Structures are given as structure tokens and as C-alpha cells.
Amino acid sequence: MAGGTRELTVDLGERSYPIYIGSGLIARTGEIFSERGFPVKSPILLVTDSSVVDLYAAKVEEALATAGYAVTTVVVPSGETSKSLEMLDELVGAALEAGLDRKSTIIALGGGVVGDLAGFVAASYMRGVRFVQIPTTILAHDSSVGGKVAVNHRLAKNIIGAFHQPEFVLYDLDTLASLPLREVRAGLSEVIKHGLIWNEEFVAWCDANAEGLLALEPEALGYALYEGCKVKSIVVSRDERENDLRAILNLGHTIGHALEAVAGYGELLHGEAIAIGMVGSARLAARFGYSAHIAAETERIFRKFGLPVRIPASCETDAIMSAMLHDKKFSEGQMVFVVPTAIGSVEIRNDVPSSWVREIVDGLREGN
Amino acid sequence: MAGGTRELTVDLGERSYPIYIGSGLIARTGEIFSERGFPVKSPILLVTDSSVVDLYAAKVEEALATAGYAVTTVVVPSGETSKSLEMLDELVGAALEAGLDRKSTIIALGGGVVGDLAGFVAASYMRGVRFVQIPTTILAHDSSVGGKVAVNHRLAKNIIGAFHQPEFVLYDLDTLASLPLREVRAGLSEVIKHGLIWNEEFVAWCDANAEGLLALEPEALGYALYEGCKVKSIVVSRDERENDLRAILNLGHTIGHALEAVAGYGELLHGEAIAIGMVGSARLAARFGYSAHIAAETERIFRKFGLPVRIPASCETDAIMSAMLHDKKFSEGQMVFVVPTAIGSVEIRNDVPSSWVREIVDGLREGN
Numbered sequence: 001m002a003g004g005t006r007e008l009t010v011d012l013g014e015r016s017y018p019i020y021i022g023s024g025l026i027a028r029t030g031e032i033f034s035e036r037g038f039p040v041k042s043p044i045l046l047v048t049d050s051s052v053v054d055l056y057a058a059k060v061e062e063a064l065a066t067a068g069y070a071v072t073t074v075v076v077p078s079g080e081t082s083k084s085l086e087m088l089d090e091l092v093g094a095a096l097e098a099g100l101d102r103k104s105t106i107i108a109l110g111g112g113v114v115g116d117l118a119g120f121v122a123a124s125y126m127r128g129v130r131f132v133q134i135p136t137t138i139l140a141h142d143s144s145v146g147g148k149v150a151v152n153h154r155l156a157k158n159i160i161g162a163f164h165q166p167e168f169v170l171y172d173l174d175t176l177a178s179l180p181l182r183e184v185r186a187g188l189s190e191v192i193k194h195g196l197i198w199n200e201e202f203v204a205w206c207d208a209n210a211e212g213l214l215a216l217e218p219e220a221l222g223y224a225l226y227e228g229c230k231v232k233s234i235v236v237s238r239d240e241r242e243n244d245l246r247a248i249l250n251l252g253h254t255i256g257h258a259l260e261a262v263a264g265y266g267e268l269l270h271g272e273a274i275a276i277g278m279v280g281s282a283r284l285a286a287r288f289g290y291s292a293h294i295a296a297e298t299e300r301i302f303r304k305f306g307l308p309v310r311i312p313a314s315c316e317t318d319a320i321m322s323a324m325l326h327d328k329k330f331s332e333g334q335m336v337f338v339v340p341t342a343i344g345s346v347e348i349r350n351d352v353p354s355s356w357v358r359e360i361v362d363g364l365r366e367g368n
Numbered sequence: 369m370a371g372g373t374r375e376l377t378v379d380l381g382e383r384s385y386p387i388y389i390g391s392g393l394i395a396r397t398g399e400i401f402s403e404r405g406f407p408v409k410s411p412i413l414l415v416t417d418s419s420v421v422d423l424y425a426a427k428v429e430e431a432l433a434t435a436g437y438a439v440t441t442v443v444v445p446s447g448e449t450s451k452s453l454e455m456l457d458e459l460v461g462a463a464l465e466a467g468l469d470r471k472s473t474i475i476a477l478g479g480g481v482v483g484d485l486a487g488f489v490a491a492s493y494m495r496g497v498r499f500v501q502i503p504t505t506i507l508a509h510d511s512s513v514g515g516k517v518a519v520n521h522r523l524a525k526n527i528i529g530a531f532h533q534p535e536f537v538l539y540d541l542d543t544l545a546s547l548p549l550r551e552v553r554a555g556l557s558e559v560i561k562h563g564l565i566w567n568e569e570f571v572a573w574c575d576a577n578a579e580g581l582l583a584l585e586p587e588a589l590g591y592a593l594y595e596g597c598k599v600k601s602i603v604v605s606r607d608e609r610e611n612d613l614r615a616i617l618n619l620g621h622t623i624g625h626a627l628e629a630v631a632g633y634g635e636l637l638h639g640e641a642i643a644i645g646m647v648g649s650a651r652l653a654a655r656f657g658y659s660a661h662i663a664a665e666t667e668r669i670f671r672k673f674g675l676p677v678r679i680p681a682s683c684e685t686d687a688i689m690s691a692m693l694h695d696k697k698f699s700e701g702q703m704v705f706v707v708p709t710a711i712g713s714v715e716i717r718n719d720v721p722s723s724w725v726r727e728i729v730d731g732l733r734e735g736n
Contacts, residue, residue: 085453088528089521096523124492127518127529128609150495153457155464160456161495162530241496 006226010145010233012240015165019145019229021222025172026059026134030067036167038130039103044071045095047118048109051078052136056175060109060134072098076117083117083151085160091121105130105167112143112270116158119149123164131166136175138187139271141225142194144169146236146246157257163241171225173218181214185306186271188213191224192301193278194231197248200344202227203301210304248346251338252277255361258323262315268308275307276364283360284352285339294340310366317361321354374594378513378601380608383533387513387597389590393540394427394502398435401473404535406498410471412439413463415486419446420478420504424543428477428502440466444485451485451519453528459489473498473535476512479505480638484526487517491532499534504543506555507639509593510562512537514604514614525625531609539593541586549582553674554639556581559592560669561646562599565616568712570595571669578672616714619706620645623729626691630683636676643675644732651728652720653707662708678734685729689722 005022020032034040044064048057053075064071074094076082095106106129108118115133122131133144150161179187188206191213195203205227206213212220232249239245256277260268268276279302282295299309311320324335335352362368373390388400402408412432416425421443432439442462444450463474474497476486483501490499501512518529547555556574559581563571573595574581580588600617607613624645628636636644647670650663667677679688692703703720730736 085457089453092521092528093523096521096527124528124530126527127516127531148495153460153464155461159464159494160460160492162492163495 004222006222008226008229008233010165011237012165015147015240017166017168019169019171019233021171021173021225021229023173023218023222025170026056026175027063029060029063029134029170030065030069031063032168032170033064033069033105034067038069038105038167040068042101042103042105043098044069044105044107045091045098045100045121046071046073046107046109047076047091047114047121048073049076049078049082049111049114052110052114055178056109056134056136060107076114078113080113080152083113083158085151085153087117088121088124088151091118092125095121095125100125100129102126102129105132107132107134108144109134109136111135111137111140115140115143116149116161117151119147119164119166120151120161123149123162128164131164133166133169134175135169135171137179138176138184138221138225139190141171141187141228142190142232144171145229145232147240148242165240169229171229173222173225176216176221179216181306182269184214184216186269188224188305189271189275189302189307191228192305193249193251193274194228196278196298196340196343197251197338197346198231198234198344199227200342202231203343207301207304214305244348247336247348248338251340251346252279252281254324254337255280255320255357258320259311259315261323262319263312268312272308275302276309276311278302279309280360280364281337282340283363284337284349284356285341287356287360288339288349290339290341294343297343298340309364310368311361311364313366317358317365320361321358324357325354372590374590376594376597376601378533379605380533383515383608385534385536387537387539387601389539389541389593389597391541391586391590393538394424394543395431397428397431397502397538398433398437399431400536400538401432401437402435406437406473406535407471408436410469410473411467412437412472413459413466413468413474413489414439414441414477415444415459415474415482415489416441416477417444417446417450417479417482420482423546424477424502424504428475444482446481448481448520451481451526453519453521455485456489456492456519459486460493463489463493468493468497470494470497473500475500475502477502477504479503479508480511483508483511484517484529485519487515487532487534488519488529491517491530496532499532501534501537502543503537503539505547506544506552506589506593507558509539509555509596510558510600512539513597513600515608516610537597539597541590541593544584544589547584549674550637552582552584554637556592556673557639557643557670557675559596560673561617561619561642562596564646564666564708564711565619565706565714566599566602566712567595568710570599571711575669575672582673612716615704615716616706619708619714620647620649622692622705623648623688623725626688627679627683629691630687631680636680640676643670644677644679646670647677648728648732649705650708651731652705652717652724653709655724655728656707656717658707658709662711665711666708677732678736679729679732681734685726685733688729689726692725693722
């Protein structure tokens with residue numbers, strides 16, 4: 001890869017793959033396909049959404065066409081509702097009409113929704129074809145690494161899915177320039193989360209570089225995404241199918257998912273909801289006897305990034321508790337939480353009394 | 369396992385699993401769940417179809433309940449149309465309502481349709497839960513081994529699926545007693561196919577025991593299913609994801625699938641269509657210089673089992689050729705066939721001229 005491009009390998013044995021992070025990478029998509037031996041005879045399906053298509057799809061198509069690949073682009077509506085079986089049905093139809101065979105590739109160009117949807121199409125079309133991720137949001141640095149793909153059911157999010165690793169992830173920093181500030185902040189919430197679970201030094205670096213990150217300075221952003229992806233890839237390498245360790249990636253997600261559900265999807269961005277959730281987990285840590293400093297620091301850093309650290313008044317405690325108890329993370333009815341033991345390390349507790357959780361949720365209401 | 373029960377292991381490393389074949393096995397379902405350490409706290413979903421539910425579902429439920437398991441039964445309409453994304457949606461809803469968690473099990477009780485559908489639900493629900501097969505047809509001895517699961521799309525059969533191996537296969541010979549003779553014959557077609565691709569001695573045994581097999585004599589049937597499953601499991605062990613060797617299992621399927629499609633699904637049973645296809649493949653073998661005896665023997669044996677060996681007059685050659693060229697087996701547009709080189713062994717040819725195929729299809733019409 002060219003100067004300025006960072007490269008990282010997700011180590012999964014025969015399913016290992018690289019993540020490329022840098023500027024101007026989309027223009028090199030076709031070149032990378034050739035270098036990596038993707039067969040020219042097998043058509044490619046490019047899946048993107050209505051908010052991304054006009055910005056970058058033509059560039060990807062052109063890069064692939066120049067290298068001799070036939071590509072068909074399909075645009076799905078922007079937003080979570082596209083993660084449906086109906087859309088799977090439509091995309092499989094498009095793949096068949098475009099003549100995709102077992103050696104074909106499906107590319108996701110967009111954020112987490114497009115990645116999850118196109119990834120599940122790639123996992124299930126002909127029982128699995130090649131998959132490539134070209135994320136266009138900061139948040140997708142998380143979802144594009146690790147192979148978790150899924151669509152939603154009316155009764156539950158991400159309930160129909162697979163583990164299907166991409167062939168590579170192409171992270172073109174230029175695509176992030178168009179992100180609204182609120183999405184930048186929310187995306188950085190997951191980046192910081194990767195520091196909080198694994199790497200104290202990286203948390204300190206984020207803290208010191210908040211201004212540059214929020215201004216999307218390419219050097220700072222490239223480094224932060226590299227470090228964030230690195231934590232994710234180390235964890236995924238050690239536990240591909242989420243048997244144990246991978247659960248630590250859910251720091252802040254138990255409360256966060258409940259807040260998203262109760263607030264109504266879209267009211268709180270995912271990164272905002274988990275920022276509040278991470279403050280909650282840090283307060284749980286204090287109940288388990290870990291330093292109160294963890295919660296104070298967690299809150300201070302998220303405030304610095306302009307992220308919410310309090311539960312909106314519209315979300316009732318009862319509704320939040322009820323949403324949590326229905327969350328699939330409570331295997332066999334037990335309450336399980338990822339709890340920080342210091343800045344940069346966590347443990348999984350399966351002995352969390354729901355009364356503690358309720359107190360902490362109450363204490364996190366706006367005004368407290 | 370008790371006396372009279374045959375046991376076979378499909379060797380797939382950490383995904384290895386046993387196949388139990390014998391009489392009275394359904395009554396022991398709960399016992400086997402306990403012995404194999406399936407958690408009692410995690411609810412089970414039993415998927416069956418309208419033609420099987422009244423015969424055996426209560427027995428499975430009772431056996432599981434006696435061992436302490438909570439089981440919810442869902443009945444889908446009998447027939448290929450149940451292999452749909454709509455039915456996947458419904459079954460995932462049923463699984464959620466029944467409280468299935470990541471340690472839960474989905475059981476397929478029925479023939480190939482139920483196995484394919486329930487298997488894909490098990491593969492994708494929460495990105496994969498345990499799966500158990502209780503086949504109730506002879507044909508399902510084929511589909512229940514090897515982990516290929518899928519649903520259909522309006523444009524193509526089995527196009528949305530996964531490789532998802534069961535935890536075990538429970539083959540209760542008592543369930544086969546209710547099969548209509550035509551289905552017995554068609555099921556035995558796949559059994560004989562396993563001999564034709566791998567085991568000459570077993571073909572001779574089938575030939576000598578045709579009467580007992582057609583009369584469903586338990587000892588003969590148990591042995592035949594054991595040998596058929598054994599060939600399938602050896603092939604699957606060596607090529608789980610159908611990269612190369614596994615393709616030999618498709619003997620007779622290229623012409624067979626085309627005949628099913630052109631005749632209209634349900635007109636020709638799968639086993640009937642592939643019997644005709646296997647005669648066609650044996651005739652191709654002669655064109656490649658192998659002994660004409662192969663085709664004569666193949667035809668003689670299938671006739672002995674009362675299976676069709678000629679293409680129905682209603683199926684036009686052009687339509688058959690066109691269906692074959694759209695078959696997913698023709699990667700990158702080449703014509704690929706599994707061709708016998710002797711009784712009990714085959715090779716994969718990717719150099720089959722379509723003119724030869726057309727001549728053979730013409731020569732297989734009724735009256736020739």
C-alpha cells in the first residue's frame with residue numbers, strides 16, 4: 001500500500017484479512033481486486049444506500065471497471081429499516097439477475113446498515129460468496145471488522161444473521177469528510193470504547209487529540225481508526241464466534257441498546273446511547289469496589305467529545321429495565337454486564353443484581 | 369446405542385457428529401439430548417410439516433418433556449413452497465416467542481424440505497444455534513447429512529442458505545413405514561446413487577436386495593441407509609464446503625434438476641428425476657470412451673427398483689437444455705458433469721460439449 005496508508009491484519013487463520021486505512025483508497029479498489037486475485041469473469045454486486053450512492057458509488061464502479069470487472073450497483077433506502085428479509089430477497093434477486101456465481105463478490109459501500117445487510121446477503125447467497133467492506137462512517141470501523149452480519153426481525157434487532165468475514169476492508173478517510181458533526185461524535189464513541197476495554201494509552205491519546213479528531217484531521221483520524229480497529233481485531237481473532245472474550249466489545253451496550261429501543265430508534269444515535277451506557281457500566285464498577293475515578297474519567301472524556309452522558313427525561317426507568325431483560329445478552333435469564341476494572345481493561349460479570357442496575361439508571365437521569 | 373442401532377460419525381473435526389440409525393429411536397430423543405449435554409434451561413423449537421406432525425411430533429415432544437426439556441412445535445405446510453424467506457421470518461418469530469436463546473436447539477422432524485428450512489433457521493437465528501435432524505423419509509438420508517441448508521428464491525432453488533452441521537441425526541426406521549411406494553422408490557434412487565459414485569459392492573448388494581428394500585424390511589433398510597450415509601459422510605468430511613470432491617454427489621443432478629424444473633416441480637419426484645439423470649450421465653461416460661456396460665447396468669438397476677429411466681414426452685429438449693445452462697453448477701458458463709468411469713466410481717468433467725448433452729437428452733426421450 002502507498003505511503004500514508006495504514007494496514008492491519010485480522011488474524012483468523014485461513015479467514016485472515018487486511019484492513020487498509022488511508023486517503024484516496026477508493027480509486028484503487030480495482031487494483032486491489034486484481035492484486036488479490038478476484039476473478040474478472042465473476043460479476044460483482046455493489047450494495048450502497050440512498051445517502052451514499054451519489055457521493056462514492058461512481059468512483060468504486062469506475063475503479064472496478066478500469067480493472068476489467070463487471071459491477072452492478074443496487075441502492076437500498078438509507079436507515080435501519082433496510083436490514084430486513086424483504087431487502088435480502090430483493091438483493092438476492094439482483095444478484096441472480098446480474099449473474100453472480102460462486103466466485104463473485106458482494107461489496108458493502110456505506111455505514112453499518114449497508115455492511116450488515118450486504119454482509120448477510122454475501123453469507124447466504126449460494127451459501128456464501130466473497131464479501132468486501134468499504135465503510136463510509138466512523139462508526140463502521142467497528143461493524144466492518146469481525147464478520148458479524150445480520151438483518152432485523154420485527155421482534156428483535158440483528159436476530160437473523162451469520163459470522164461471515166470480509167476478504168478485506170477498505171477504509172477511505174476521504175469518505176468521512178461529508179459526515180455531520182453529530183455522527184462524527186457518535187462514531188468516535190465506539191473508537192473510545194475500544195480504548196476503554198483494552199488500551200489505556202490510546203484513551204489518553206484520544207483525550208489529548210479530541211480537537212483534531214472532531215475536526216477530522218486525516219492523520220489523527222487515520223491513527224484513531226487504526227488503533228480502534230486493532231483492538232477489535234485482536235479481540236475477534238481470539239474469539240471469532242463470540243463464545244467468551246468477544247463479549248467485552250459490548251461495554252456500554254446493555255444499557256445502550258435499551259436506551260435506543262426505549263427512545264425510539266433514531267432518536268439517540270448508537271454511539272450516543274453507548275456513551276451513556278459506558279458511564280453506567282463505570283458506575284457499576286464502583287459498586288463492585290473498583291475506583292470511582294473510572295466513572296469520573298469516562299464521563300469527563302465523553303463530555304469533551306460532546307457526547308451525552310445522561311439518560312433523556314423521556315426514557316422511563318421501568319421501560320429501560322424491561323428492555324434490558326428482553327435483550328438477547330441475558331442468556332438463561334441472568335444479568336450480565338461488561339464492567340471496567342480500570343481505564344483500559346474490563347471484566348465480564350454475570351452476577352449483577354438488577355437492583356444495582358435500576359439505581360444506576362435512576363442516577364443517570366438528566367438533572368442528576 | 370441399543371442393539372440393532374447402527375451408528376456412524378461424520379468426521380468434521382470440532383463439528384463432527386453422529387448419525388444413529390435404528391428402530392424405536394424417537395422415543396429416546398430426550399435421553400440423547402441429556403447424554404449429549406444439551407442444556408435443559410434453553411427451550412427447544414421443533415419444526416415439522418403438516419404431513420408428519422400427527423404421526424410423530426407428539427412422540428418427540430413426549431420424549432423431550434420426560435427428560436425435562438421445554439419444547440415448542442411449529443408446523444409448516446408440507447411441500448417445497450415452505451422453503452421461503454416468509455417461512456424463515458415466521459419461524460424466527462416463533463423462536464423468539466418461545467424464548468430460544470443462544471444455547472437452544474432447533475429440531476427438524478420431517479423430510480428434506482423441513483430439514484433445509486429448519487436448518488437455515490438454526491444457521492441464522494442469533495447467528496447460529498444447535499440443530500438436530502430427525503428425518504422421516506428415505507430421501508432425507510441424503511439431505512440430513514452434510515450441513516447444506518437453504519430456502520428458495522422465486523428465481524432459483526436453494527439459493528439462500530448456509531453450511532450448518534447438525535449436532536446429531538436420529539434416523540428412526542419406524543417412521544419410514546408410512547411412506548407411499550413411489551416415495552420409497554424415489555428415496556432409494558439417492559441411496560443407489562451413493563453406491564454408484566463410491567462403492568461397487570454396495571451397488572451389487574442393492575441389486576440383490578431390491579425386493580427387501582422396496583418392502584421396507586428393517587434390517588435391509590437400516591443397512592442401506594447406513595451405507596448411503598457413510599458414502600455421503602466420507603465425501604462431506606473431505607470437502608465440507610463443496611470446493612471440489614463434494615461435487616461428485618451431484619451425479620445425475622444436472623439433468624435431474626433441469627427435468628424437475630421443466631416438468632414442473634412435484635411432477636417428477638427428485639429421486640425419479642436423478643435416476644433419469646444418472647442414466648444420462650452413464651451414456652455421457654460412453655461418449656468419453658468408458659464402457660457402455662455402465663449405462664446398461666445403471667438403467668437395469670433403476671428399472672428393477674421401478675424408477676423411470678426415460679424423459680417424459682412433455683419435457684422439450686430445448687427447455688431442458690436451457691434449464692441446464694441456467695443451473696448454478698455452470699460456474700462461469702462452462703458445462704460440467706459428473707461422469708461415471710465404472711460402477712462405483714466417477715470423475716468430474718468440465719469439458720462436456722453441449723452438443724453431446726443435447727444428443728443424450730434426445731436419446732432419453734420416451735419411446736427411445
